[in-house]
């Protein structure tokens with residue numbers, strides 16, 4: 001059976017999406033582009049990402065449906081030798097391009113991964129489409145492509161406006177990638193997914209992605225927040241995002257081309273989130289001090305520029321980058337995905353306290369289980 005070619009399967013959302021694809025499509029193989037020196041390393045990287053979703057026996061079983069395609073978005077032609085590329089062209093029915101650099105501070109990383117990398121994936125897609133027809137090309141983008149906004153509800157089709165300023169190179173390169181997808185695959189059915197802030201899982205408090213969780217915990221622990229109580233936070237649960245990407249990618253005829261995977265107009269205000277935290281943790285939450293926003297921003301910028309490289313500088317840099325996103329009171333209409341899936345995301349207020357407690361108890365570290373040597377050898381024997 002022809003397979004789905006997926007990039008970014010070792011990442012946070014790639015893990016959610018692949019786990020859901022494997023559940024929804026009981027037979028279809030997944031061909032996964034994995035950056036690796038060996039197939040053994042690829043298996044270990046996949047286990048690291050996917051153990052959030054499955055136990056070892058389920059993983060071993062899942063790997064029977066996986067074909068590892070060693071490659072790199074930075075390498076010419078994705079670094080695929082000719083026979084591998086020919087085999088991919090002959091065996092791929094659709095492409096799900098999830099991989100990206102989320103390094104909002106690095107123009108260099110975003111240019112190479114998000115622009116050059118996406119162009120290489122699109123070149124492969126064209127080759128497949130011309131050889132045998134591609135059922136669908138799905139691209140995981142971000143709501144950040146909407147650029148700098150203040151107090152807006154952004155609909156999907158008014159998101160990218162080229163004369164609007166972007167917050168960072170990540171947003172710029174993702175917006176241009178969307179344009180490349182539309183321009184270079186005019187004759188292929190395409191789907192563009194734009195998740196908002198993906199934070200935690202509504203079914204359990206475990207997570208392997210800590211950047212946004214760190215920022216959330218940091219702000220929840222401050223004595224005063226440098227913005228107002230009515231500022232909305234468009235936060236969506238990762239399980240909803242993974243399900244939406246997998247389900248819509250598999251559909252023959254999704255209703256739309258672009259989907260915000262977001263909380264939309266149901267986004268909680270900062271005050272509602274803090275109330276939920278107080279209710280569930282019993283801790284007193286921060287007060288609101290919006291007049292502190294400018295000095296807070298200036299302090300973060302100064303710390304980011306002056307601190308020597310290390311954890312405090314990284315945290316200051318990360319908060320500096322996130323601050324505009326959490327203070328702009330902008331949400332992303334999600335009527336399309338709700339209509340497509342028949343359900344809305346789970347409100348962050350229902351699970352934020354559990355996530356907060358888990359992150360602190362774990363000291364922001366997921367208790368990864370190593371893959372036993374015997375299991376690696378068996379998986380490698382069974383995985384083509």
Ligand SMILES: NC(=O)c1ccc[n+]([C@@H]2O[C@H](COP(=O)([O-])OP(=O)(O)OC[C@H]3O[C@@H](n4cnc5c(N)ncnc54)[C@H](OP(=O)(O)O)[C@@H]3O)[C@@H](O)[C@H]2O)c1
Nearest residue numbers: 008009010011012013035072073074098099100142195198
């Ligand atoms: N997480 C969010 O809150 C969020 C919100 C909106 C949109 N998104 C979008 O969702 C997608 C996935 O994000 P994520 O949070 O899952 O990110 P992530 O955990 O950092 O995963 C990134 C994935 O891309 C792969 N990758 C990076 N550079 C590569 C290269 N040169 N060659 C091959 N693979 C490469 C990584 O592989 P390695 O394992 O080898 O590094 C990893 O599998 C991205 O397109 C992002 O823009 C995420």
